[in-house]
Amino acid sequence: MVVEEEGRWNLVLPLPKVTLCSDSKPLRRxxxxxxxxxxxxxRAQQEEYPxxxxxxxxxxxxxxxxxxPVCAGCGTKFDxxxxxNTRLSPEPGPRWDPNPRRD
Structure with a gap:
């Protein structure tokens, strides 16, 4: 629809009806x-969590x-x-000697 306003021509289109009311059943559904x-x-995640x-x-x-670990001699597992105790003991290998021999 074309409307003349103060010597100018404006195109006026009808706007679609938009329901913004919270009482609208489709939006609420x-x-x-x-x-x-x-x-x-x-709920499903809460039931699955345990x-x-x-x-x-x-x-x-x-x-x-x-x-x-398992005992190398008899094959039983360590308690x-x-x-x-095996975790706390040092790794096998050359030991550090605080008093080295001087020849």
Whole structure:
């Protein structure tokens, strides 16, 4: 539609109706659907979280046991006290001597 205003011609187009009211049912339904999907995802993650913790703890225990050293003589695995002592002892190799011999 063309309108003349003070000697100028302006093109006036009808604007589409946009519903911005919070009482609009389609917008409310869409929002409620999005919120319901988010809540469902959060609920599923919350239910799965203890199982994830249990699996991680089991994997950590399995890795711990796999790394446990074995006695070279008899083949038995070291108990926790013995294993801790092996971690604290120095590596085999040349020892540092504070009083070297002078020949």
């Amino acid at each position: 869409r929002r409620d659907a999005v919120l319901a999907r988010r809540a469902e995802r959060a 199982e994830q913790l249990r699996r991680a703890a089991a994997q950590k225990r399995a890795e711990h046991e796999a790394a446990r 926790n006290d013995r294993w801790e």
